[in-house]
Amino acid sequence: MSHGVLALGGAALCLSGSVWYVPAWADLRAGPDRPASRRLAAAAVLVLWTGALLATALLAWSGPRPALASAALAGPVAAGTALAARARAGRERREAAAGWRLLGAPTRARTPAGPGVSCWPGWWRGWVRPSPRERRRAARGRGRRHRRPGR
Structure with missing residues (x-):
């Protein structure tokens, strides 16, 4: 299969991914209005989709090796960011639960x-x-x- 066909498929995939990266972009644009864990998760989504877009562009103009390298780099970076977001969300939940306990709210x-x-x-x-x-x-x-x- 030629690189042009693969690049066209990658472009179609990136266009259909707007369901994920447009809300993530909105979460990042909201700034401190959103919790830090949600902004980190949105950053992970954007890193992954940027990697897919970069891999598609490199596949169209350079060939398979640079595209594979960009995808291989974007995956672990996005995974690390997602793990940091998950840890941050757990910390935020524990802090919120401690705050509710101080107020004397019944526990769930x-x-x-x-x-x-x-x-x-x-x-x-x-x-x-x-x-x-x-x-x-x-x-x-x-x-x-x-x-x-x-x-």
Whole structure:
């Protein structure tokens, strides 16, 4: 396949990526109006899409090796920025929770550990821990109707 066809496909991909990079650009433009973790995540999105755009341009004019190098550089940089954004978001959540605890607000109930009921027929109950009877029944094979004939 020629480099022109690959570059055309890359350009189409970059144009369709506006669903991700336009809101990220808006988050960065908002500045301190958005949390720092959200701005870092938006920067990661923009770095990745800029790398894709640069790889497409290099593929169209230079060939595959510089395009591969630019994509290989953009990926780890974007991943590092995304990890920093995730760590920052966790820190922001902990700070907010500490602030609410100081104000005496009730704490939110955590999702119980272990298997929860989240699918049919118990989807309407939300994430609740199954009762011991339900766990025994699930361990036996869902009750009598699923047993082999003759038992």
